[in-house]
Amino acid sequence: MMKIDKDILSFAKVFLAINLCLSFYAIIFQNTTWLLNLQVAFFASLFVTLASFLSYRKNIQNRLENLELNKVSSNERDKIDEIDDPYDLYSEYEEIPEEELTPEKIREIINEEKKKVKQNSFKNTLFSAGGFVSIYRVLGYGFLIFGFFALNNNKLFLPLAFIIGLSIVPLGVLITKFLKK
Template sequence: MMKINQHILDFAKVFIAINLCLVIYSFAFESMHWLLNTQVAFFSSLFITIASFLSYKRNIQSRISNLDMSKTSKTEDRDKIDEIDDPYDLYTEYEEIPEEELTPEKIKEIINDEKSKVRKDSFKNTLFSAGGFLSIYRVLGYGSLLFGFFALNNNGIFLPIAFMIGLGVVPLGVLASKLLFKKL
């Protein structure tokens, strides 16, 4: 049997509690159309959030599995403490070039070299992260949101305030979870 992460259970408890309060409020003070609008928006928003989380989690795991540690750290120059404190060698100081050696051509060469690294890395990052924002689950989540909106609107029962409140349950639940549990 698969064990569920405690953080996920904490988030789920908060989402269920907030949504239950919304359902009770809808039954007590509003109409069934209000309830339908909030629930369509809530479940669409929840589906999008879960899909985003899963796709980015998969993306990060694949990038970690493809990470070549031989390129990220220079073990001959660094001791174990440096590797622990700075595993990706972000704080290594570079050797400065004396000012008399810096000619306009040398400066242009350095700038062009750095620009090419940035362009190459940004294109590479875009390709690697495409799986996160083009996930089939996210597309289905946004599709369900649009379908729910148009279904409510075409049947004449769309209530914008109720729909927006339903969409706000998930972000409010995440914020409440972080404040309540102070984990992660």
């Protein structure tokens, strides 16, 4: 957990440094409308990014808590097998003699495998739905849309300043990643 805190702190420092530099630029060389667009977009982008991080972190923690720790029976794979062969490619299966492989039998085998894939993808979708439909993200995007319309309806919207404000967070993440290397 300490590493995450250090990462968040380093991201926050970079975000605030870029935002301060652009704010000083707006105050000195532009006007308050430019500064307002920059700040609305920056905080909306920051809120959406933070909400995404929190919701996916919560999703991962829930998955780890709900992980079923069944006893390994004789026909189940143990943890080492799962690590060495995560897709179960090297398991020994009963080979069906070619004379028994009829087109119907082949279709049945294919359909069974398709069902397994569908079940896993549906299960994955259900477990990850909390990450992309969290209340934090909805509020973050709501703030972004509300800020855009508030600026636009009051004839204060400046597209360049707004786009620059939105790009502070992704640019900050890139800078932080380059600084770590």
